Amino acid sequence: MAVALVGPRRAGIAWCGPRNLAQRPLRASQSSTSPHQMTTIRIGQIEVSLDHRDVRLDGRKVPIGSRAFDILALLIAARGDLVSKDEIMRAVWPTTVVEKNNLQVHISALRRAFGDERERIATVPGRGYRLIMQAELGAHAAPTRDAASEREATGMSLPAVSEAARPARRPLPARVPELIGREAALDGVKRALRAHQAVTLVGTGGIGKTRLAVEVAHAVQQDFADGVVFVPLAAVYDAQSALDALAFAMRSRLSASRAALAQMAAEWREREALVVLDNCEQVLEIVAAMAEALTGAGSRMRVLATSREALRVRDEIVYQVPPLSVPTANDPDTDVLRTDAVRFFLARAQAVGAQFSRDDTSIRLTGEVCRRLDGIPLALELAASRAAVLGIGLLAEHIDDRFRILTGGRRTALPRHQTLKATLDWSYRLLGQNEQKLLRWLGTFVNGFTLDAACAIAGHAGLTRMEALDAVSGLVSRSLLTTEFEGSSYRYRLLETTRAYAQQQLDDNGERTCAAAAHATLFLELLETAQKRWAERPVSEWLGEFARELGNVRTALDWTLGERGDHMTGIALAAVTVPYLYDLSLVDECCSRARAALRLISEQGDDAGVGVETRLRLVSALAAALVYVEGPLAQTREAWTLVLNDAVRAGQPDYASRARWGVWNWHQYGGRARDALMLARRFGDLARSASHATLAVLADRVEGIALHYTGDQCRARELLERMIAAYEARPLTRWHTTGFRVDHGIVARATLARVLWVQGQRDDAYDLAARCFDSAIEYDHEMVTCYVLVEALVPIALLNNDRAAARHGIDVLHELSTRFGFTIWSACCACYEAWLMTLMETGAAAVERLSVSIDTLRATGFLAQLSPLLGQLAVAMTNEGRAREALDTIEQALHHADENGERWYNAELCRIKGDVLRVLGRHDEAQRWFSAALECGQRHAAGRATTRNASNPRTALQVVSVQYRA
Numbered sequence: 001m002a003v004a005l006v007g008p009r010r011a012g013i014a015w016c017g018p019r020n021l022a023q024r025p026l027r028a029s030q031s032s033t034s035p036h037q038m039t040t041i042r043i044g045q046i047e048v049s050l051d052h053r054d055v056r057l058d059g060r061k062v063p064i065g066s067r068a069f070d071i072l073a074l075l076i077a078a079r080g081d082l083v084s085k086d087e088i089m090r091a092v093w094p095t096t097v098v099e100k101n102n103l104q105v106h107i108s109a110l111r112r113a114f115g116d117e118r119e120r121i122a123t124v125p126g127r128g129y130r131l132i133m134q135a136e137l138g139a140h141a142a143p144t145r146d147a148a149s150e151r152e153a154t155g156m157s158l159p160a161v162s163e164a165a166r167p168a169r170r171p172l173p174a175r176v177p178e179l180i181g182r183e184a185a186l187d188g189v190k191r192a193l194r195a196h197q198a199v200t201l202v203g204t205g206g207i208g209k210t211r212l213a214v215e216v217a218h219a220v221q222q223d224f225a226d227g228v229v230f231v232p233l234a235a236v237y238d239a240q241s242a243l244d245a246l247a248f249a250m251r252s253r254l255s256a257s258r259a260a261l262a263q264m265a266a267e268w269r270e271r272e273a274l275v276v277l278d279n280c281e282q283v284l285e286i287v288a289a290m291a292e293a294l295t296g297a298g299s300r301m302r303v304l305a306t307s308r309e310a311l312r313v314r315d316e317i318v319y320q321v322p323p324l325s326v327p328t329a330n331d332p333d334t335d336v337l338r339t340d341a342v343r344f345f346l347a348r349a350q351a352v353g354a355q356f357s358r359d360d361t362s363i364r365l366t367g368e369v370c371r372r373l374d375g376i377p378l379a380l381e382l383a384a385s386r387a388a389v390l391g392i393g394l395l396a397e398h399i400d401d402r403f404r405i406l407t408g409g410r411r412t413a414l415p416r417h418q419t420l421k422a423t424l425d426w427s428y429r430l431l432g433q434n435e436q437k438l439l440r441w442l443g444t445f446v447n448g449f450t451l452d453a454a455c456a457i458a459g460h461a462g463l464t465r466m467e468a469l470d471a472v473s474g475l476v477s478r479s480l481l482t483t484e485f486e487g488s489s490y491r492y493r494l495l496e497t498t499r500a501y502a503q504q505q506l507d508d509n510g511e512r513t514c515a516a517a518a519h520a521t522l523f524l525e526l527l528e529t530a531q532k533r534w535a536e537r538p539v540s541e542w543l544g545e546f547a548r549e550l551g552n553v554r555t556a557l558d559w560t561l562g563e564r565g566d567h568m569t570g571i572a573l574a575a576v577t578v579p580y581l582y583d584l585s586l587v588d589e590c591c592s593r594a595r596a597a598l599r600l601i602s603e604q605g606d607d608a609g610v611g612v613e614t615r616l617r618l619v620s621a622l623a624a625a626l627v628y629v630e631g632p633l634a635q636t637r638e639a640w641t642l643v644l645n646d647a648v649r650a651g652q653p654d655y656a657s658r659a660r661w662g663v664w665n666w667h668q669y670g671g672r673a674r675d676a677l678m679l680a681r682r683f684g685d686l687a688r689s690a691s692h693a694t695l696a697v698l699a700d701r702v703e704g705i706a707l708h709y710t711g712d713q714c715r716a717r718e719l720l721e722r723m724i725a726a727y728e729a730r731p732l733t734r735w736h737t738t739g740f741r742v743d744h745g746i747v748a749r750a751t752l753a754r755v756l757w758v759q760g761q762r763d764d765a766y767d768l769a770a771r772c773f774d775s776a777i778e779y780d781h782e783m784v785t786c787y788v789l790v791e792a793l794v795p796i797a798l799l800n801n802d803r804a805a806a807r808h809g810i811d812v813l814h815e816l817s818t819r820f821g822f823t824i825w826s827a828c829c830a831c832y833e834a835w836l837m838t839l840m841e842t843g844a845a846a847v848e849r850l851s852v853s854i855d856t857l858r859a860t861g862f863l864a865q866l867s868p869l870l871g872q873l874a875v876a877m878t879n880e881g882r883a884r885e886a887l888d889t890i891e892q893a894l895h896h897a898d899e900n901g902e903r904w905y906n907a908e909l910c911r912i913k914g915d916v917l918r919v920l921g922r923h924d925e926a927q928r929w930f931s932a933a934l935e936c937g938q939r940h941a942a943g944r945a946t947t948r949n950a951s952n953p954r955t956a957l958q959v960v961s962v963q964y965r966a
Contacts, residue, residue, distance in 0.1 A: 041076055043131070044117050048072065055113055062113040067092055068106040075121070075131040084128035104178050123183075172217050172230050179215045180347060181324045181340025182208070189216050189319055193274070193302055196317045197295040200280075200305040203321035206378025209306035210278050212321060216304060217276050224302070226273035234279040234495070235447040235551055239286035240589070244550075246277075246290055247819075260819035265293035272300045280307040288313050323375035327367040336363050341370035341380060348384035356392055365396040385478055386430060424501045431474065437461050438471040439480060439494075440511060443502025444519035447551035448484065448493040453522060460518030461511075486548075513564075520556035520569050523549065527576040539583075539741055540780075546580045553577055561596045567604070571597045575614040578621035583741040585782040587625040588821040594622035612650040619643050620655060623662055628783075628822045631860030632670040640666060657695055660686070664702060668709070669824070671863030674901025677706035697726045701748045709864070711903025713755050713940045720752045746775045746784055750792035757796050758904055758940045766800055769793040773809070782816050786825045789813040794832050795868060798839070806836050824862035831857050831869050838876040847876045867893050867905040871912050883919045890916055907936040 041048045047056040053069050055062045064072075070092045075083055088103060107129060111118035120132040179186065189212065192199045201209040214230075221228045231249040236242045243260060250264055275294055280287040288311045291303045295315065305311055310318045324340035336342055345366065349356065356362050369392070373379040387395050428436060441461045442454060449457075451472065458468035472492070475481040480498055483490045494502060506512040526549075530542055546553070557577065560570025574597035581590040597618050601610050623639035630636070644659035646652075660683045667676040684699030700723035707716035727745040749772045757765035769792035776785040789809050797805035810832050817826040834850035850873050857869070870893035877886035890913045897906060914929035 043076075043120065046114060046117060046120075048076065050076075057113070057115055064113050065106065065109060068109045068113075071103075071106055072110055075129060078131065080131055082124055082128050082130045086128075088128065172221070172228055173210075173214045175215060175218055178347065179211065180344045182212055182215065185212055185319070185321065186215055186219065189304070190220055192317045192319055193220060193304060196315050197299070197301070198291050198303045198305070198311065198313050198316040200307055200311050200316055200318050201321050202307060202310060202318050204376070205308065206376050207321050207323065208377040209321050211377070213276050213278060213304055213306050217274060220274060224272050224274050226268075226271040228274045228276060230276045230278065232278050233283060233287065235493075236283055237446065237551075237555070239283065241551060241554065242283045242286045242290070249275075259821075261289060261293050263815055263818055265296060265299070268294065268301060269296070269299050274302045274304060277303060277305040280305050280311065281309060284309065284311065287311060291316070324370075324377060324380070326371045326375040329371070331367065333360060333363045336367040339367075339370070341373075341375040342366055344377060345370050345380045345384055345387075348381050349387045352385055352388045354384065354388040356387075362392050365392045369396050382424070421501070424498070428501070428505070431478070432471070434463055434467050434471045435474045436505075438463065438468060439475060439498075440502050440505045440509065441515045441518070442475075442481075442492075442494055443499050443506055444515045444555070445494070445552055446499075446555050447548070448491045449552070450489065450491060453526075454492060456522050456525075457515075457518055460521070461515070491548075516556075516559045517566050517569065519552070520560045520566065520573060523553055523556050524569060524573045524576065527553075527573070527580075531576060543580065543583060543741070547584065557593060557596075561593075561600065567600045568609075571600055571610060571618075572614060575617040578618060578625075582621055582625055583781075585820045585822075587628045590621055590625040591629050594618045594625070598622070612646060613652065613655075616643055616646055616650070616652060616655045619646075620658055620662070623659075627662075627666065627669060628824055631824050631862050632666045633861045637663065637666050653690065653692075657683075657687070657692070661698075661702070664706075668705060669862055669864050671866055671896065671902065672900050673706065673709040673903075677703070677710050677901070680706040697723055698744060700726070701744055701751075704748070705751050708751055708755050708758070709904050710901050711906065711940070713758050713904070717752065717755045717759070720748050720755065724748050724752070741781060743775075743779050743781070743784055746772055746779060747787050747791075749775075750788045753792045753796060754904070757799065758907075760937070760941050762796075762800050766793075766796050766802065766805070769796050770805075782820050783822075786813060786816050786820075786822055789816075790825050790828050790865070794829075795865065798832065798835050798872075799868065801839060803836065803839060806832070810836060824857075824860045827853070827857045827860050828862060828865055831865070835869065835872050838872060838879075842879065844880060847873070847880055847882070850876060863896070867897055867902060867909060870896070871905065871909055874912050874916060878916050878919055883916055886916045887913070887920065903936075904940075907933045907940060910936060 041050065045058050047059075048054075049056075050073060053066070055064050055069070055072070071088055074088060074091055085103060093102075107121060107123075111121050114120060122130050122132050124130060189199060189201065193216070201213055203209050217228045217230065229249050231246050233242060233245055236245050247260065247264060250268070277287055277290065284307065287305065287307070291305065291311055291313045294301045295303055295313075310316065324344055326341045327336040327339045331339075337346075346356070356366065369383060370380060373383060383395060428439065431439065438454070438458050438461065441457050442449070444457065445453070451469075454472055455465050455468040458471065459465070463471065472481065476483060476492075480494070482493050482495060484493060485491075503512070506515050527546075530545075553573075556573055557570060559565045560567065560573055562570075574593045578590050578594045581587075581593065598615075601615065601618075604610075619639050620643045623636055623643060626633075626636045626639065640659050640662040643655055644663065647655035647659055660679065664676055664679040664683055667679060680699070680703040684696070684703055687695035687699045700719045704716045704719035704723060707713075707719065724745055727748070749768060753765045753769040753772060756768060769788070772788045773785070773793045776788045779785075789812060794806055794809040794813060797803075797809060810829060813825065813829045813832070816822070817829055831850065831853040834846065834853045837846040838850055850869070854866070854869050854873060857863075857866070870889055874886040874890040874893070877883070877889060890909060893909050894906075894913070897903065897909065910929045910933035914926040914933060917923075917926035917929060
């Protein structure tokens, strides 16, 4: 039977019936009416039946343990007031001595039962728990009153965002079951993040900076509309790999240059996110630059960093992470068990199966161990893992012996650093001989390794495969190796401190050189095997595996190509690596690695014993990448000429064909259309005479491009359409040299779109270019995407005066060309940007910007797009009343076209010159140029076919006529 509400009502909690609740009574100041008469309590969407001892959420019963229910009943009886931990322990476990972490387990169970309303059970750090009332929580389940008051006090305003509107959170590292002894630190860091854009957690190695940062990230992620981005930097070693880690965490591309940092910061500037930069000390300079960029003027981002020293950036607050509190030598047993270090140690030991008695001796020895380890969490965790095997007595004895050895004699490091080393030394010396050796040699790996790689490096160290497997198992069980599930197998990794310790042990044992050589040899063998079996798997799979091992490959190259490295191994490793770098669009690194290896070959002379193919791979990769990094300058052609001569002498037809392709591409990119056509035809003749089906198909594309630029649009279209049909009919055999990843079908369509535009099918041209762009994005190769943007989508959009399409294409081109160091395309992008400005605004600034951008592009030697750029500059000058300068500019464009045999844009150049002359009052001359434009346009349009999706196709003759009448 329903009963009327008795006593004062608290918003959000409804008492609905009699109940003999054997819990603490209300305080006299709260109400004269006891809840003992009630039976059912409603808390938001939660209903609690005290009679039936069950909890229902939205009418559905939620399973809950008896202890957890007793705690909930106690919190309900407190009517929103604090209930201390000790009070709960006494009420729920009145006759049993239990650890307080048991209480945490049941609190966690209650919060899970409360679901979305879990924040109603609030922790009061260091004191206990309380049940949050509806009036305090707010109508939309906002953060607790304590959190809200902290925001108000610090002045930080983070907008409320409904869960439905929030984007998907990026995964964070898992929380530890309980963060012991860090309640005050957790609150302090949260407050610091609300007041400052950059917070750095500073402390010695193993102090628990990362664990604290992960807990903070989980605690505050709901306060950031765009979530938390976690960037692990433990395995990075230089600016480039640090930028790669940041780009990967932000779901971006590999970052081949520092310029990508500004791009990433710009992308995220309007977002509200917390970026956690973890383990920064080895790359402080670039991490400081990251923090400055991400929190720059106008940014709404926050940065939380962990490091052994401050970043020293603007608006940074440094939070010193202290050791866990330890007992003194004379503390009574009860006080020993309350200290954070002992609680942490016992929790970790229990997690790995250790069982300790609670007699006075065991408690004293536990306190001794924790005190001698200075309360450093990493040291405590390593000690706890051994306690399960040795027991607390033997453990304390070993630590005591080890400390006496390590602290004797000179002490040149900080005591805490020596203590951490002592812990690692102790753990290391408890390992078997094989485990010790394998741990040392595994210190050569970065970014993790596979089990096969571990066994291979063990073989170089003198261990059998079975010995290696046993040693790996032992290291994993002792928490010296971590495992990460990746795909269908595990990947292994040494923690940062453990890896540094392993490398120091290599030095102490005189093994560093041997281990580094073995590490380099291992990855040389892996890559050579992959190269031989290249056709067995999709290219994307091979490149994905290579990208995962990129840190290891870079480390091996750094050592082998360095002053003290194994130079012959380094040359061979560079030769097999540079094509991968090229196909990952890391063109700048491709150049630097190839140059370093070639420099060593040159220093060693002809007696070095370097094979012809090794030299060919290095030089061809260098030449292929140079055209994008520096442009089609003399050095690039010299490299291709060297490849061609060596390949012909050595009987290497694939490299000879690649060199001929490269020389053609050098001329085509350089704007030398007539020479490019001659080389394209020679390339095709040689391919057909050798009956090389793949190259014969590609020859149609090469010649089609060259014909388009020289003005034969009819023949160009015929060859390109034939090439595309053949390419789609059957997959082409992979070309086993640099450049095989390019999808030639996509790039051939990009040129075909240009042909359609010249033939007057302006709308169809843009539609085809847009489809090419979509295909390039799906193909996911930055080089192909940039090619489509530069050659087709952006210039066609600009020529069609489609400003929105041009804007989008320019933005994508700028991002990719900047991030991947495509110098020629970055310079061309700047020209397109200036061109767009001349379409959208008037004034000298736009004209000057386009003029300067064209000069910058000329310096790279990339002149394939020069004619339309000069044509638009002349148009812009004419519109600004600078017709005489415009006439000089259009004369430059016509001279360039005549000198190089470039005819594809001649109709437009003639029309523009006619417009300039008409403005100057020279009408007869203008009429002659208009006639030339009509004649040229008619030749381009001759023989064209109407495409299936044509939309009001117009011939070039009609287009020019319309423009002239306008």
